[in-house]
Amino acid sequence: MTATDAFSSGQDTRDIPSRPDVMAAPALSIDGVSHAYGARRALIDIGFSVAPASFTALLGLNGAGKSTLFSLITRLFGIQHGRIGIFGHDVARTPGEALRLLGVVFQPRTLDLDLSVTQNLLYHAALHGIGRRDARGRSHEVLARIGLADRAGSKVRDLSGGQMRRLEIARALLHRPRLLLLDEATVGLDVKARADILTHVRELVAEQGISVLWATHLFDEIGASDDLVVLHQGRVLAKGEAPRVIADAGGSDINTAFMRLTGSAEPSAGATS
Amino acid sequence: MTSTTITPTRSGFSAAEYLTCLNGIVWREALRFLHQRERFISALVRPLVWLFIFAAGFRQVLGLSIIPPYETYILYEVYIAPGLMAMIQLFNGMQSSLSMVYDREMGNMRTLLVSPLPRWFLLSCKLLAGTAVSLLQVYAFLLIAWFWDIAPPPAGYLTVLPALVLSGLMLGALGMLISSGIKQLENFAGVMNFVIFPMFFASSALYPLWRILESSPMLYYVCLFNPFTHAVELIRFALYGQVNWIALAVVGGCTIVFMVGAILAYDPSRGLIRRGPAGGET
Numbered sequence: 001m002t003a004t005d006a007f008s009s010g011q012d013t014r015d016i017p018s019r020p021d022v023m024a025a026p027a028l029s030i031d032g033v034s035h036a037y038g039a040r041r042a043l044i045d046i047g048f049s050v051a052p053a054s055f056t057a058l059l060g061l062n063g064a065g066k067s068t069l070f071s072l073i074t075r076l077f078g079i080q081h082g083r084i085g086i087f088g089h090d091v092a093r094t095p096g097e098a099l100r101l102l103g104v105v106f107q108p109r110t111l112d113l114d115l116s117v118t119q120n121l122l123y124h125a126a127l128h129g130i131g132r133r134d135a136r137g138r139s140h141e142v143l144a145r146i147g148l149a150d151r152a153g154s155k156v157r158d159l160s161g162g163q164m165r166r167l168e169i170a171r172a173l174l175h176r177p178r179l180l181l182l183d184e185a186t187v188g189l190d191v192k193a194r195a196d197i198l199t200h201v202r203e204l205v206a207e208q209g210i211s212v213l214w215a216t217h218l219f220d221e222i223g224a225s226d227d228l229v230v231l232h233q234g235r236v237l238a239k240g241e242a243p244r245v246i247a248d249a250g251g252s253d254i255n256t257a258f259m260r261l262t263g264s265a266e267p268s269a270g271a272t273s
Numbered sequence: 274m275t276s277t278t279i280t281p282t283r284s285g286f287s288a289a290e291y292l293t294c295l296n297g298i299v300w301r302e303a304l305r306f307l308h309q310r311e312r313f314i315s316a317l318v319r320p321l322v323w324l325f326i327f328a329a330g331f332r333q334v335l336g337l338s339i340i341p342p343y344e345t346y347i348l349y350e351v352y353i354a355p356g357l358m359a360m361i362q363l364f365n366g367m368q369s370s371l372s373m374v375y376d377r378e379m380g381n382m383r384t385l386l387v388s389p390l391p392r393w394f395l396l397s398c399k400l401l402a403g404t405a406v407s408l409l410q411v412y413a414f415l416l417i418a419w420f421w422d423i424a425p426p427p428a429g430y431l432t433v434l435p436a437l438v439l440s441g442l443m444l445g446a447l448g449m450l451i452s453s454g455i456k457q458l459e460n461f462a463g464v465m466n467f468v469i470f471p472m473f474f475a476s477s478a479l480y481p482l483w484r485i486l487e488s489s490p491m492l493y494y495v496c497l498f499n500p501f502t503h504a505v506e507l508i509r510f511a512l513y514g515q516v517n518w519i520a521l522a523v524v525g526g527c528t529i530v531f532m533v534g535a536i537l538a539y540d541p542s543r544g545l546i547r548r549g550p551a552g553g554e555t
Contacts, residue, residue, distance in 0.1 A: 074387045078540070096286065099389035108380035114308045115301070126297020127388035127395075129290025 025088030027052045027179045027211035028073070033082030035068055042068040044234045046082070050179070050227070053209040055202060057222045057242070059258065060231035066215040067107055069231070070183045074104050086179055100128070103172030107183040109164060111171075113157040117148060120156055121171055128175040135174070142170035146200070162193030169200065173210075180204065183215045194221075219254045228254075230261055237261045286390060294390050295398045302402035305372075306409075316364065316410045320357035321417060328353050340481055342513040354423045355509035356478025358411050358433075362441045363501060365407035367469055370448030373399075374455050386539075393536045400449060400532065404441035411437055429512045436511035440504035443524050446531035447500075453538030476502040500527040 028050035035043040043065045050056045060066050071077040073084055075095050084091040089098035111120050118139050125135030143149045146166040148159075156164065165185055172180060182201065186194040198221055204210045214221070222228060228245045230238040238245045238261055242254065251257025306313065328350040343351075376382040385395055415423075415430065425433075451464055475495050477485075482502070486493040496502050503523035510517040 074383070076383060076386055096389045096391065099387060102387070104383075104387055106380060106383055110380040110383050112301070112305075112381055112384075115304060119301075119304065123297055123301045124384060126293050126300070127385065127390070129286055129293045129390065131289070131293050132296075 025085060026050060027054070027087060028213060029083075029085040030069070030073075031083045031085070033069070033072060033079065033084060035065075035072060035077065035080050042234050043072075046231075046234075046236055048229045048236055048239045050211050050213050052087075052178070052211050053205060054227055055205045055212045055214065055223070055225075056227040056229060058213055058215040058229045058231055059217070059219070059222060059254075060215070061217050061262075063233075064217075064231045065234040066231060067183055070104070070106070070181055070215065073181060074102065075099065100175070101178045102181065103175070103177035103179070104181040105165070105168045105172050105183065105185050107185075107187065109168070111156045111164060111168060114155065116153050116155055117143065117159070117167060118152045120167065121174055124171045125174055130175060138174050142174055146170045160193075162189050162196065165189060165193070165197055166200070169197065173204070177210070179211045179213070181213050181215075184217070185214070186216070186218070186221065219258065222254050230258060232262045291390065291394065294388070294394070295401065298385075298395070298398040299402040299405055302399075302406055306406045312368065313410065313413075316361060316368075317413055317417070319364065320361055320414055323353065323357055323360070324350055324418060324421065324423075340483070342510045342515045342517075348422075350421065351423055352481070353479055354418055354425075355512055356476070356505045358414060358437070358508050359440060359444075359476075359478060359501065359505045360473055361410045361414055362404075362407045362437070362444050362504070363469060363473060365403065365410060366441070366444035366446075366448035367451070367464055368448075369399075369403035369406075369445055370452040370455075370464070373449065373452040374457075377452075378457070392539060396449065396536055396539055397532070400442060400445045403445040403448075404438060407441045407445070408434075408437055425512045426514060428514055432514045433508060433511040436507045439521075439524050439528065440507055443500065443504060443528040443531060446528055446535055449535040450531050450538060453535060472499060472501040475499050476505055478502075478505045500524065503527075 026049040030046050030048050033043055033046040034041070046065075046069065058066055058069070068077070072079055073086075073091065075091055075098075079092050086098040086101050089101070091098045112123070115123065118136075121139040121142070122132065122135050125138065126132075130138070139152070140149070143152055146169065148163060148167060148170070151159065151163070156167070159167065169180075169182070169185070180201070185201075186197055189197070201212055201214065202223070205212050216222070222242055224242060226242050228238070228240065228242040229236060230245065238249060238257075240248070246252075246254055246257040249257035249260045251260050332349040373382065376385075385399070386392065388395055412430075447468075451468060455464070473479075475492065476499050477496060478501070482493060482496055485496055500523060503517075503520040506517045507520035507524050510520065
């Protein structure tokens with residue numbers, strides 16, 4: 001079995017019988033979500049969904065509320081208002097079922113620098129209840145896929161920034177989730193590393209049917225066929241397929257459309273974030 | 274944006290998955306501990322300094338009467354050994370707490386908290402892992418102390434184990450609860466000044482309570498209400514194959530209270546993690 005096969009055969013064979021509400025649910029549904037830090041409102045009545053096997057870009061400047069939204073989806077923060085569902089599982093009511101289907105790469109590094117590459121993966125596998133033997137097999141597969149098989153025994157602190165990010169993505173896929181969240185996953189990386197990671201994630205969507213929510217503030221990371229959600233100052237300003245969002249905003253490209261939507265002149269197309 | 278069909282996940286988790294998770298967390302804590310040799314050495318040096326230097330100096334100053342569980346007059350070193358064992362666990366509990374704050378600042382804590390297993394279980398595993406590490410330290414201390422003629426009955430090395438587990442859980446849970454209230458690593462120095470030192474010195478670790486009562490009735494009551502005193506007494510009695518029931522009740526009760534508090538504090542709808550995003554995030 002190849003690494004790709006391993007990913008694509010990702011459904012847990014011990015699944016319970018089907019439930020109608022889960023069978024036809026979007027990968028991610030955000031419905032009327034608001035969140036405040038004291039008096040400061042970070043998210044205001046957010047609503048959108050991510051279709052299964054799609055790449056959805058969540059575009060917003062720094063401070064738009066992207067990380068707050070990710071923290072709500074992953075249940076790091078409690079949901080104050082609204083509802084979040086992952087393939088029909090309510091994150092607040094059935095977090096175990098919801099989080100089991102979710103892989104996440106946070107904006108800050110979350111690897112244990114003192115452990116080796118493989119040890120980080122085994123630890124993550126254990127947190128998902130995956131036995132040691134199975135976890136070792138999966139680790140070999142994901143490391144081969146991301147080109148880090150020869151660094152399996154290396155300390156994470158000895159990896160480059162791009163390698164760490166790839167490892168985080170591999171780790172997020174280890175338990176074979178159906179929805180992958182990436183919060184500014186390319187921040188701090190060079191142009192090539194950014195392109196490699198973006199290509200890798202798009203392959204996951206195309207080849208394995210994984211749904212992806214990709215949070216970014218970089219316009220050049222958004223593809224022509226992507227779904228797009230524009231988040232600005234805690235509000236969703238536009239959502240839909242990227243060409244439609246651009247057309248509806250009266251822009252010629254994503255950059256001008258974004259500026260028209262937000263009334264901002266701030267350039268964010270740079271590749272050097 | 275469309276919907277499609279996907280197989281639902283099963284609900285709940287099997288006992289094997291819970292056990293795998295527990296093993297994984299304990300394994301990771303053990304690895305981290307082994308990687309931090311300085312931590313192990315300092316965990317041993319601290320009580321040994323007290324034993325070899327402080328106790329030797331005070332042996333002649335502080336006389337002791339015959340008090341339970343001892344059946345004869347004892348050397349001061351023998352008296353403070355259980356207190357030093359508890360001190361190891363106290364520092365270890367606070368070290369674990371420091372580690373949790375560090376993990377939170379560095380982002381590692383998220384790896385744990387986004388696990389699909391119940392959060393109370395994850396925190397309990399973390400607590401058990403910290404306690405297991407403290408047991409290694411305590412038994413290493415006992416081994417060295419044996420060469421210093423501090424030798425409880427051979428069976429005491431076994432009978433003290435449940436007491437050490439319980440006191441380790443209590444102190445670890447306290448550390449976890451404290452970590453939930455600390456926003457930044459820099460604030461942790463306050464824990465040393467306001468938690469560790471008062472708990473240690475206002476206890477029966479270094480001097481028996483009747484001695485404290487003679488000098489200050491108010492301090493005596495402070496010591497009496499200090500859960501660390503009861504952890505020390507629980508260990509002291511267990512080391513000699515006896516049970517101090519009051520200490521057992523207090524340590525058991527405090528463990529539950531601290532643990533419930535920590536779980537509530539780490540609950541996303543209540544505790545620290547809803548207060549705000551990490552630095553640089555929005």
